[in-house]
Amino acid sequence: MQDYGIGLLGWGTVGGGILDILSQEGGHLSRRSGFDFNLHRIVTANPDRKRDQDQMGAELSSSIDDMVNDDRVQCVLHMVGGTDVAKDMAIACLEAGKHVVTANKALLAEHWDELFEVAATNQTCLAFEAAVAGGIPAILGLRDGLIANRIQGVKGILNGTCNYILTQMEERGLSYDDALGQAQELGYAEADPTLDVDGTDTAHKLAILARIAYNGRINFDDIAIEGIQAITAGDIASAKRMGARIKLLGVADRQEKGLELHVAPTLVPIEHELAAVRMNYNAVLIDGHAAGPNLQVGQGAGALPTASAVLSDLVSIASGAYGKISGHFGYFHTTKKVPLLAEADERTGSYGRFNVKDEPGVLAAITNTLSEFNINILSVNQEVFAKDNRATVEVITHPSMTGDFLKAIEKIDGFDFTVEPTVILRRMFEKA
Amino acid sequence: MQDYGIGLLGWGTVGGGILDILSQEGGHLSRRSGFDFNLHRIVTANPDRKRDQDQMGAELSSSIDDMVNDDRVQCVLHMVGGTDVAKDMAIACLEAGKHVVTANKALLAEHWDELFEVAATNQTCLAFEAAVAGGIPAILGLRDGLIANRIQGVKGILNGTCNYILTQMEERGLSYDDALGQAQELGYAEADPTLDVDGTDTAHKLAILARIAYNGRINFDDIAIEGIQAITAGDIASAKRMGARIKLLGVADRQEKGLELHVAPTLVPIEHELAAVRMNYNAVLIDGHAAGPNLQVGQGAGALPTASAVLSDLVSIASGAYGKISGHFGYFHTTKKVPLLAEADERTGSYGRFNVKDEPGVLAAITNTLSEFNINILSVNQEVFAKDNRATVEVITHPSMTGDFLKAIEKIDGFDFTVEPTVILRRMFEKA
Numbered sequence: 001m002q003d004y005g006i007g008l009l010g011w012g013t014v015g016g017g018i019l020d021i022l023s024q025e026g027g028h029l030s031r032r033s034g035f036d037f038n039l040h041r042i043v044t045a046n047p048d049r050k051r052d053q054d055q056m057g058a059e060l061s062s063s064i065d066d067m068v069n070d071d072r073v074q075c076v077l078h079m080v081g082g083t084d085v086a087k088d089m090a091i092a093c094l095e096a097g098k099h100v101v102t103a104n105k106a107l108l109a110e111h112w113d114e115l116f117e118v119a120a121t122n123q124t125c126l127a128f129e130a131a132v133a134g135g136i137p138a139i140l141g142l143r144d145g146l147i148a149n150r151i152q153g154v155k156g157i158l159n160g161t162c163n164y165i166l167t168q169m170e171e172r173g174l175s176y177d178d179a180l181g182q183a184q185e186l187g188y189a190e191a192d193p194t195l196d197v198d199g200t201d202t203a204h205k206l207a208i209l210a211r212i213a214y215n216g217r218i219n220f221d222d223i224a225i226e227g228i229q230a231i232t233a234g235d236i237a238s239a240k241r242m243g244a245r246i247k248l249l250g251v252a253d254r255q256e257k258g259l260e261l262h263v264a265p266t267l268v269p270i271e272h273e274l275a276a277v278r279m280n281y282n283a284v285l286i287d288g289h290a291a292g293p294n295l296q297v298g299q300g301a302g303a304l305p306t307a308s309a310v311l312s313d314l315v316s317i318a319s320g321a322y323g324k325i326s327g328h329f330g331y332f333h334t335t336k337k338v339p340l341l342a343e344a345d346e347r348t349g350s351y352g353r354f355n356v357k358d359e360p361g362v363l364a365a366i367t368n369t370l371s372e373f374n375i376n377i378l379s380v381n382q383e384v385f386a387k388d389n390r391a392t393v394e395v396i397t398h399p400s401m402t403g404d405f406l407k408a409i410e411k412i413d414g415f416d417f418t419v420e421p422t423v424i425l426r427r428m429f430e431k432a
Numbered sequence: 433m434q435d436y437g438i439g440l441l442g443w444g445t446v447g448g449g450i451l452d453i454l455s456q457e458g459g460h461l462s463r464r465s466g467f468d469f470n471l472h473r474i475v476t477a478n479p480d481r482k483r484d485q486d487q488m489g490a491e492l493s494s495s496i497d498d499m500v501n502d503d504r505v506q507c508v509l510h511m512v513g514g515t516d517v518a519k520d521m522a523i524a525c526l527e528a529g530k531h532v533v534t535a536n537k538a539l540l541a542e543h544w545d546e547l548f549e550v551a552a553t554n555q556t557c558l559a560f561e562a563a564v565a566g567g568i569p570a571i572l573g574l575r576d577g578l579i580a581n582r583i584q585g586v587k588g589i590l591n592g593t594c595n596y597i598l599t600q601m602e603e604r605g606l607s608y609d610d611a612l613g614q615a616q617e618l619g620y621a622e623a624d625p626t627l628d629v630d631g632t633d634t635a636h637k638l639a640i641l642a643r644i645a646y647n648g649r650i651n652f653d654d655i656a657i658e659g660i661q662a663i664t665a666g667d668i669a670s671a672k673r674m675g676a677r678i679k680l681l682g683v684a685d686r687q688e689k690g691l692e693l694h695v696a697p698t699l700v701p702i703e704h705e706l707a708a709v710r711m712n713y714n715a716v717l718i719d720g721h722a723a724g725p726n727l728q729v730g731q732g733a734g735a736l737p738t739a740s741a742v743l744s745d746l747v748s749i750a751s752g753a754y755g756k757i758s759g760h761f762g763y764f765h766t767t768k769k770v771p772l773l774a775e776a777d778e779r780t781g782s783y784g785r786f787n788v789k790d791e792p793g794v795l796a797a798i799t800n801t802l803s804e805f806n807i808n809i810l811s812v813n814q815e816v817f818a819k820d821n822r823a824t825v826e827v828i829t830h831p832s833m834t835g836d837f838l839k840a841i842e843k844i845d846g847f848d849f850t851v852e853p854t855v856i857l858r859r860m861f862e863k864a
Contacts, residue, residue, distance in 0.1 A: 290449070292736070
């Protein structure tokens with residue numbers, strides 16, 4: 001058994017989960033890994049806060065310098081949120097020759113190149129399994145397990161808060177606000193859920209997955225992001241009627257003209273495996289040219305699942321395995337940019353809900369306009385509201401160019417019979 | 433870029449898949465792994481067979497000695513079936529100081545201790561991702577990704593042939609024989625499917641997963657194995673009526689008195705994620721104390737999926753990462769035996785289909801007998817066949833001791849009103 005010194009930077013939820021596993025299952029981890037992990041130091045913004053957790057004999061303070069200058073600490077478990085102070089702290093540790101394991105997806109998505117350059121310069125490892133889909137070893141599977149594959153596509157349900165909200169809206173008929181409130185009560189959603197529900201968190205994780213899948217630079221700002229805030233009970237009901245569920249998907253898909261890369265609420269056909277991922281669960285679906293479709297489902301967040309991922313990185317670093325692996329990977333410090341597909345050139349199935357006057361010729365005008373822009377209709381559903389003489393026409397299309405679809409919608413929204421802007425959603429389909 | 437010499441032992445389906453990836457995606461693999469893999473030698477039983485595949489400049493012969501004596505070969509891709517010659521060949525390569533990657537599950541399940549002792553003695557690696565669930569990186573996830581977890585249970589749909597047959601029987605109403613015939617036409621089943629349909633292949637994979645999950649010796653012969661040969665269209669229909677699907681599951685489950693370890697056709701509730709795994713797909717569901725339930729679904733066999741797994745092991749070995757990892761793992765050469773649970777002590781849900789005379793008091797006698805043995809009934813379904821004055825009574829029980837259930841069945845089968853032996857199946861349930 002070999003001793004290995006570690007430090008914990010940030011004692012919040014995940015930090016607490018790490019302490020739980022080390023204190024309760026440390027023996028188990030040692031037997032499996034061959035290492036006795038000694039927690040020498042904890043640095044946290046509020047060292048004096050009363051905690052019901054033992055600090056395992058670690059020295060406790062609030063200054064990053066204490067961590068940086070502690071020669072016993074070989075690897076820092078960096079459990080700090082945000083992208084400013086968190087970045088400075090990570091860099092300080094790497095420059096001090098310490099390996100870093102982080103769960104901070106925003107930090108990686110927005111400052112990847114700088115961070116990995118510092119790591120390379122200082123011959124240190126920066127690991128991040130916990131940054132994507134918490135307890136699911138998705139980075140490991142994609143990076144190592146599927147290394148012999150040309151990755152065609154990566155699709156993910158990467159935010160448990162959104163998936164919980166959408167599941168509750170569908171299964172219990174809750175409004176968006178009620179479902180969000182419930183997610184907050186259960187601790188699935190932050191007090192300020194903005195970054196979750198607006199799709200930013202999903203995009204951060206997608207950027208990391210895409211880096212690894214496509215072995216090049218992904219500029220986070222290039223990702224088209226839609227959140228779920230605008231999804232209504234009506235949308236959910238429509239989806240159900242059309243044999244689908246609405247999921248917030250992060251999608252990276254290799255197409256001829258470039259990489260399709262976006263985050264958007266998407267109609268997932270009810271029979272598709274991603275439609276079955278409920279509540280706060282996450283899922284990552286990777287399509288490799290050799291392995292075929294590979295689905296992983298599990299807990300995407302929470303103290304213990306995230307800590308499980310952090311400690312798997314720690315073992316990989318301590319054993320030297322991670323260094324052997326990461327040293328080889330171009331995407332850690334590549335300068336190659338992955339060419340992205342323009343949204344107009346995306347080929348996707350679409351859903352449109354047209355809010356129109358109930359009068360003759362409307363359905364014909366809609367279907368004619370769609371065919372005028374080469375859009376094939378998969379199914380149509382019309383509902384008439386006699387009392388105010390209005391109707392909704394729902395259309396699901398075969399895969400078509402997003403640009404064409406948007407032009408058709410624009411034209412239809414210009415017709416006199418259109419009483420409200422058309423509601424549109426993407427629809428997932430499996431390429432032939 | 434670093435050169436790395438490899439040899440291919442056995443040029444069958446998987447060997448062909450490996451050649452396909454190396455010849456078509458070799459550049460991709462090099463960029464990702466940092467290695468140029470040079471195939472120096474192929475040894476196969478029939479080197480003269482006409483093949484439509486290029487041998488990539490490798491020397492081709494039929495003698496294992498040629499491989500063993502080829503100093504350029506650092507790692508041998510061991511794609512040989514069986515457990516006799518295949519074992520001698522693997523040992524010869526390991527003793528020659530060559531690392532070995534194998535896809536042979538039977539070999540590992542039945543000769544694990546001997547093989548890993550040879551590997552340890554010779555400071556060589558023996559890797560086997562491809563031996564379990566083909567294209568799914570299940571070994572990697574369990575061994576490394578979930579290393580910080582105490583594993584509560586491992587459940588798997590581990591044989592694509594059986595899953596394809598059961599799916600066809602359910603979805604298209606085929607008989608067992610017709611479904612099997614179709615699986616053979618499609619190449620999902622061997623000409624002699626015995627080891628697939630009788631559960632042996634699933635048990636081989638379960639033995640390997642259990643070794644890693646529970647970090648100790650698993651004696652293959654201790655695994656209770658039932659196959660799917662006896663499953664009838666009637667059983668499938670009954671399952672459907674009871675809101676379940678029949679899946680051949682390999683189950684390892686940590687219980688108080690020991691490890692539950694068996695392979696059996698099992699009623700899986702329709703809403704459970706494993707019930708959704710169709711056709712020839714495999715699935716591995718691992719329950720970790722920290723990460724929670726982790727599901728992986730993908731292609732369990734076939735040339736390219738299996739080759740994908742083999743090459744991921746190769747990269748791990750070439751980089752030195754695998755050695756760093758495997759060196760630490762007790763289960764590679766542990767002498768600790770994992771205590772198993774006696775079948776009678778298993779606590780499981782059960783299904784019984786009683787074939788009885790249609791006369792007063794029968795249902796009462798059945799239900800009384802079950803309660804006499806402390807078995808709680810979850811649901812009952814009776815069907816009467818007026819013409820021959822017979823009835824079937826189907827019962828699904830809450831979890832109870834298997835021993836009690838079997839005693840109750842024995843007693844019921846002794847009653848005069850029982851006209852045919854009772855059909856029984858296990859039923860999966862999630863522990864509270």
